[in-house]
Amino acid sequence: MSSFFSSLTKKSATKKLLCLAGAAMITVGLLGGCGSGTSSGEPQKVLRVGSETTFPPFEFTEGDTYVGFDIDLADALAKKMGYKMEFKSMGFDALIPALQSNDIDMIAAGINATPERAKAVIFSEPYFKEGGFIVVTRKDNTTINGMKDLEGKRIVTQIGTIPTDMAKKIPNTTVKEVDSNSQIFNELNAGTADATILDNAVAMYYLKQGADKELRLAGTPTDPEGTVWAFRKSDTELRDKANKALEELKKDGTYQKIYEKWFGVQKK
Numbered sequence: 001m002s003s004f005f006s007s008l009t010k011k012s013a014t015k016k017l018l019c020l021a022g023a024a025m026i027t028v029g030l031l032g033g034c035g036s037g038t039s040s041g042e043p044q045k046v047l048r049v050g051s052e053t054t055f056p057p058f059e060f061t062e063g064d065t066y067v068g069f070d071i072d073l074a075d076a077l078a079k080k081m082g083y084k085m086e087f088k089s090m091g092f093d094a095l096i097p098a099l100q101s102n103d104i105d106m107i108a109a110g111i112n113a114t115p116e117r118a119k120a121v122i123f124s125e126p127y128f129k130e131g132g133f134i135v136v137t138r139k140d141n142t143t144i145n146g147m148k149d150l151e152g153k154r155i156v157t158q159i160g161t162i163p164t165d166m167a168k169k170i171p172n173t174t175v176k177e178v179d180s181n182s183q184i185f186n187e188l189n190a191g192t193a194d195a196t197i198l199d200n201a202v203a204m205y206y207l208k209q210g211a212d213k214e215l216r217l218a219g220t221p222t223d224p225e226g227t228v229w230a231f232r233k234s235d236t237e238l239r240d241k242a243n244k245a246l247e248e249l250k251k252d253g254t255y256q257k258i259y260e261k262w263f264g265v266q267k268k
Helices: 002-008 069-081 092-100 162-168 181-190 200-208 236-251 254-263
Strands: 045-051 060-062 065-067 083-089 106-112 121-123 133-138 154-158 174-178 195-199 215-218 227-232
Touching (some): 045 092, 069 083, 069 106, 069 236, 069 254, 092 121, 092 227, 133 181, 133 200, 154 181, 162 174, 162 195, 181 195, 181 215, 195 200, 200 215, 236 254
Parallel strands (some): 045 083, 045 106, 154 174, 154 195
Antiparallel strands (some): 060 065, 106 227, 121 227, 133 195, 133 215
16 A cells, blocks of 8 residues: 555656746646747747646646646647647645746646635636545544544645635544645555545545555545636636637537546536
8 A cells, every 4th residue: 555655646856848948847748849839930829737736537647747637628728729738736735826926827726616715816617517525534444434423533634625624614623734635545544544535536536546445435425516727817818718618628529538538438
């Protein structure tokens, strides 16, 4: 188990390509380098997408490459809009500040549209409407069988996320905040936390990859709120273009293909 989770935490910072002067941007491999022109000779517009890449199956690393549902969909979105995507990985709590400081143009990180975040950014229409949040605990823990059993327990969550807010509202809990989902699973396996609250799709992915040897889902997921992209408040035009492009990707079948690649046949 430890080798599995430690491999998930490896970063590829030493292999980043400098696609912009003075900025450590990774252009996803399928984009083919850092070309700056189009066939017409006009500079190609760039969509700088930021994410936190320890969130399988939405965004994570395989070797030296960033992969995942969000990355494939954001790349398809950029192409539909006539842009070239440039991708940047950072800590989850750094994403909104990076957007506000103009380091990135869009956040694609499996986020939900919360009132608190709405004070700082604007959101797209939901692009993923399944999921919800669920409790994960050890198989040998027989006292936790859902959200109702978390009172008084030690809960580990990822910093800056909705599960952290949820955990802090549960009476008498001790909440430990960590940087990544892989660290969450390390804490559970080490017995230093009793449970976590995770996005259901992410929890199912981790268990499918081998975590189910020691861990289990407890209870049923909460109602999903829908996953969105985030933009600067001043970028309403870009947000509207993204919404329109998303509709087109669904109509032409591109969204369906990307969805099925990561989640299987889409529910009707």
